[in-house]
Amino acid sequence: MSSGSAMLRAGRACLATATALLGWHLVVLLTGAPSFILPGPLDVAQALGKNAALLVTQTGFSAVNLLQGLALGVVLGVATALNLALSPAARLFLRPVLIFAQAVPVFALAPVITLWLGYGAPSKIVMVALVTYFPIASAFFDGLMRLPPGLSDLAQTSGAGPLRQLIHLQVPNALPALASGLRLSAIYAPLAVVIGEWVGSSRGLGHLMLMANGRGQTDLMFASLMVLALLSLSLWALVEAVARRYLTR
Amino acid sequence: MTSPGIALQGAVHLNETILLPNLRLALAAGRWTVLLGPSGVGKTTLARLVAGLPTGAQLEGTMRADDGAPLDGRVAVMAQDDQLLPWSSALANVCIGSRLRGTRPDWTRARALLDAVGLLPLAERKPGRLSTGQRQRVALARTLYEDRPVVVLDEPFSALDPVTRYAMQDLAANLLTGRTVILITHDPQEAMRLAYAAFLIGGPDGASAVETPSSPAPRPADSPEIFAAQAVLLRRLTGATAPDTGIAA
Numbered sequence: 001m002s003s004g005s006a007m008l009r010a011g012r013a014c015l016a017t018a019t020a021l022l023g024w025h026l027v028v029l030l031t032g033a034p035s036f037i038l039p040g041p042l043d044v045a046q047a048l049g050k051n052a053a054l055l056v057t058q059t060g061f062s063a064v065n066l067l068q069g070l071a072l073g074v075v076l077g078v079a080t081a082l083n084l085a086l087s088p089a090a091r092l093f094l095r096p097v098l099i100f101a102q103a104v105p106v107f108a109l110a111p112v113i114t115l116w117l118g119y120g121a122p123s124k125i126v127m128v129a130l131v132t133y134f135p136i137a138s139a140f141f142d143g144l145m146r147l148p149p150g151l152s153d154l155a156q157t158s159g160a161g162p163l164r165q166l167i168h169l170q171v172p173n174a175l176p177a178l179a180s181g182l183r184l185s186a187i188y189a190p191l192a193v194v195i196g197e198w199v200g201s202s203r204g205l206g207h208l209m210l211m212a213n214g215r216g217q218t219d220l221m222f223a224s225l226m227v228l229a230l231l232s233l234s235l236w237a238l239v240e241a242v243a244r245r246y247l248t249r
Numbered sequence: 250m251t252s253p254g255i256a257l258q259g260a261v262h263l264n265e266t267i268l269l270p271n272l273r274l275a276l277a278a279g280r281w282t283v284l285l286g287p288s289g290v291g292k293t294t295l296a297r298l299v300a301g302l303p304t305g306a307q308l309e310g311t312m313r314a315d316d317g318a319p320l321d322g323r324v325a326v327m328a329q330d331d332q333l334l335p336w337s338s339a340l341a342n343v344c345i346g347s348r349l350r351g352t353r354p355d356w357t358r359a360r361a362l363l364d365a366v367g368l369l370p371l372a373e374r375k376p377g378r379l380s381t382g383q384r385q386r387v388a389l390a391r392t393l394y395e396d397r398p399v400v401v402l403d404e405p406f407s408a409l410d411p412v413t414r415y416a417m418q419d420l421a422a423n424l425l426t427g428r429t430v431i432l433i434t435h436d437p438q439e440a441m442r443l444a445y446a447a448f449l450i451g452g453p454d455g456a457s458a459v460e461t462p463s464s465p466a467p468r469p470a471d472s473p474e475i476f477a478a479q480a481v482l483l484r485r486l487t488g489a490t491a492p493d494t495g496i497a498a
Binding site: 148150151156157161164165172173 | 332336349351395
C-alpha cells in the first residue's frame with residue numbers, strides 16, 4: 001500500500017473522530033445536560049489530564065491481567081485443539097463437554113470465579129483465559145480438521161504418521177483459522193477483564209469506573225472508558241500484527 | 250529400479266451396488282497403462298484402490314504385483330489438484346515426503362529434480378506465485394522424488410492449456426520411463442500419445458482394451474498413426490459406430 005493512501009486513511013480517521021467529538025459537544029450544549037449526567041469532551045479531556053497518573057497505574061494492572069489471561073487462553077486453546085485433532089477418543093469424549101461448556105455464558109461465571117479465586121489478579125486472569133479459550137480452541141480445531149483431501153492423500157501415500165501429518169500439514173493449514181480465533185479473542189478479552197474487576201477488585205480500570213460512577217465523577221468514568229477503548233484498540237492492533245506476521249501464508 | 254506389473258481381477262463394489270463387474274486388468278510392468286471412460290464410471294476409484302487410498306469402495310477379488318511383494322508404499326500419486334503446500338517453497342514441496350516420513354530431505358536430489366522439470370530458477374517461489382503449469386511441474390518433481398516403482402496419474406494435465414499440456418506429456422513420459430504408470434485421462438490425444446496399453450472402463454465387462462499405436466511414447470501428436478488411433482478412440486468414447494477406415498479398432 002502506498003504512503004499516499006495510508007495518509008488518506010489517517011486523514012479520514014481524524015476527520016471522523018473530530019466529527020464525533022463535535023457532535024458530542026453539540027449534544028451537551030443543546031440539551032444542557034449537567035456534567036454528572038453527560039460530561040462534554042472538554043470535561044473528559046480535563047479529567048484525563050488531571051487523573052493521568054491514576055489512569056496509567058490502573059490501566060497497567062488491567063493490561064497485565066489481560067495479557068496473562070490471553071496467553072493462558074491461547075496456550076490452553078491451542079493445546080486442546082491439537083489434542084482433539086490427534087485423538088479420536090478425545091473428540092468423542094471431550095467435544096460434547098466443550099460444546100456444553102461453551103453454552104454457559106462465561107460472564108455469568110464471574111461472581112463464582114471471584115468467590116473461588118478472590119479479589120486479586122488470579123480471578124481476572126482466569127476470566128480472560130476462559131473467555132478467550134473457546135474461540136481459539138474451536139477455530140483452531142476446525143482449521144486442523146479442514147485439511148484439503150488432496151493433502152491427506154499426500155500424507156497417506158508418503159507414509160506419514162498422524163503426528164507428522166499434524167505438524168507438517170494440518171498445523172500450517174490451520175494457522176489462518178487460528179488467526180480468526182485470536183482476533184475474536186482480542187475483542188472479548190478487555191470485556192472479560194473489566195467484568196472481572198466490576199465483580200470484585202480493588203484496582204484496575206473496571207474498579208476505577210465503578211468508583212468514579214459511585215462518586216458522581218462521571219467525567220472520570222468517561223475518561224476511563226476512553227482509556228479502555230484505547231486499550232482494546234491496541235490489543236486488536238497487536239493481535240492483527242502477530243496474525244499478519246506469523247499466521248498468514 | 251524394477252517396476253512390477255499389476256494384475257487386478259474381480260468386482261468393485263460401492264456400498265450395495267456394483268460399480269465395476271468382472272474386472273480383469275493387467276497393468277504391464279514398467280509401462281504406461283491408460284484408463285479412459287465417462288466421468289463417474291470408476292476410473293479414479295480404481296486408481297485409488299491401486300494406490301491404497303480410501304475410496305469408500307471395496308474390491309471383491311485380487312490385486313497383486315507380479316513380483317509377489319505388497320503394493321503398500323510402492324505407489325506415488327499425482328492428481329489434477331497439484332496438492333502443493335501453499336506455505337512452502339517449490340523446493341520444500343518437492344521433498345515434503347521426507348519431512349512427512351521424518352527423514353532428512355535430500356536437497357541435492359530435490360534440486361536436480363526441479364532442474365529436470367526446468368524450475369530450478371523458481372525453487373524458492375511459493376505455489377501461489379507459480380502458474381498452473383509450473384505447479385504441475387513441481388508436483389511431477391515431487392512425485393519423482395518419492396521414487397516409487399508404480400505411479401498413478403489422475404488427470405494431472407487436464408487443467409493445463411493445450412501447449413503446456415503437450416510439453417508436460419513429453420516431460421512426464423521421459424522422466425517416468427521404466428515405471429509402471431496408470432494414467433487416467435479424458436483426452437484421446439493424450440491417451441494415444443502416451444499409452445502402451447489402454448482400457449475403456451465401464452460396461453458389462455468392467456474394462457475393455459483399446460488398440461494403441463506401437464511406436465515408442467511419447468508419440469508426436471501430428472503423426473497419421475496418432476490421428477487415426479485418436480479418431481477410433483473418440484468414436485468408442487462417444488459410443489458411435491466406427492465406419493470402415495481400414496484401421497484396426
